[in-house]
Amino acid sequence: MSFVEFDSFYKEEHPCSTVFLSANKYIRKMKGGSQSILVQCDDDRFYVVKMAGNPQGPNVVANEFLGSVIAGAVGLPVAESMVIHLSDHFIDSEPDIWFELPSGRKRPDAGLHFGSLLVGQPSGPQRPSEYISPSRINSIANRDAFLGMYILDVWANHQDNRQAVLLRRSDDNAQEAFFIDHGHMFGGPDWNFRERPGAALHLESSVYSELWHDEVVSSWISHFRTVLPEVLSWVTSILPARWYNGDLRSLMEGLIHRLSNLTELVQKDATRSRQFAYQNSENDALRLSDSGIHKLRTPDTRSAFYRDLAVSYAKFIHSDRVCFAKLGS
Numbered sequence: 001m002s003f004v005e006f007d008s009f010y011k012e013e014h015p016c017s018t019v020f021l022s023a024n025k026y027i028r029k030m031k032g033g034s035q036s037i038l039v040q041c042d043d044d045r046f047y048v049v050k051m052a053g054n055p056q057g058p059n060v061v062a063n064e065f066l067g068s069v070i071a072g073a074v075g076l077p078v079a080e081s082m083v084i085h086l087s088d089h090f091i092d093s094e095p096d097i098w099f100e101l102p103s104g105r106k107r108p109d110a111g112l113h114f115g116s117l118l119v120g121q122p123s124g125p126q127r128p129s130e131y132i133s134p135s136r137i138n139s140i141a142n143r144d145a146f147l148g149m150y151i152l153d154v155w156a157n158h159q160d161n162r163q164a165v166l167l168r169r170s171d172d173n174a175q176e177a178f179f180i181d182h183g184h185m186f187g188g189p190d191w192n193f194r195e196r197p198g199a200a201l202h203l204e205s206s207v208y209s210e211l212w213h214d215e216v217v218s219s220w221i222s223h224f225r226t227v228l229p230e231v232l233s234w235v236t237s238i239l240p241a242r243w244y245n246g247d248l249r250s251l252m253e254g255l256i257h258r259l260s261n262l263t264e265l266v267q268k269d270a271t272r273s274r275q276f277a278y279q280n281s282e283n284d285a286l287r288l289s290d291s292g293i294h295k296l297r298t299p300d301t302r303s304a305f306y307r308d309l310a311v312s313y314a315k316f317i318h319s320d321r322v323c324f325a326k327l328g329s
């Protein structure tokens with residue numbers, strides 16, 4: 001058994017930059033409760049923009065930025081992050097980007113917003129997919145990164161299931177995974193740490209099959225303990241103040257404390273996840289409908305976490321491929 005090769009994902013330049021791009025073309029609104037938008041910027045590339053002041057909560061944009069930067073800095077495959085400027089003219093000329101609230105429509109503020117580079121292209125053969133087929137998980141070239149992302153999400157107290165997109169490579173037809181949607185890391189929009197067993201997992205549990213080995217888990221944890229303190233020392237200095245409304249210092253202190261207890265946190269989360277799965281009988285779980293892939297511009301339904309987790313685990317356990325069998329024994 002070999003250890004994870006972290007450098008395979010590593011980018012030599014951390015995103016400590018004041019450079020930003022301007023959106024010049026609106027493409028479409030994206031799925032999810034944050035009501036993100038897809039735009040083309042003045043570098044001719046496409047970005048998914050999560051706007052400050054979105055309906056999901058006061059710190060969601062900060063979480064997106066911190067999650068993207070931190071995950072990239074520790075060597076995990078994430079979409080490239082960028083600060084995107086939306087002008088008054090752009091916002092006023094594209095009313096479809098306004099927030100849709102129960103009380104009516106709300107205009108986003110002009111200024112700087114968080115953007116992540118679209119993996120692939122908006123259409124055609126290079127369009128990314130969120131669907132992970134259990135029968136094709138071995139075609140994911142960097143599937144081992146799912147374990148590392150799970151451990152990072154446990155540390156960051158991710159309150160929502162892990163999201164990823166797959167992009168098919170043209171040279172060998174393999175798929176490459178990129179992790180997206182970090183808005184509910186760090187205790188969620190209110191920065192309130194609370195343990196939720198299994199919340200950090202991707203709903204397609206088969207993606208973790210045969211990844212769990214004690215020495216690999218230990219190597220990820222050791223790597224994070226080495227790298228994260230330095231990352232946390234500079235990442236807050238480049239976080240725009242208007243993107244958060246919370247006690248940033250307390251958040252960093254909490255994350256340092258969790259880092260010192262990461263081995264125990266991972267063991268506890270994995271053990272409780274397994275126990276939760278067994279508490280749900282297969283018949284009861286399979287009677288519940290799976291939300292599947294979210295359609296464009298539909299409400300964010302991932303808050304029904306336990307329903308989807310029960311379905312996913314019931315199928316996974318029934319196939320006798322539980323990936324956390326060694327933990328907690």
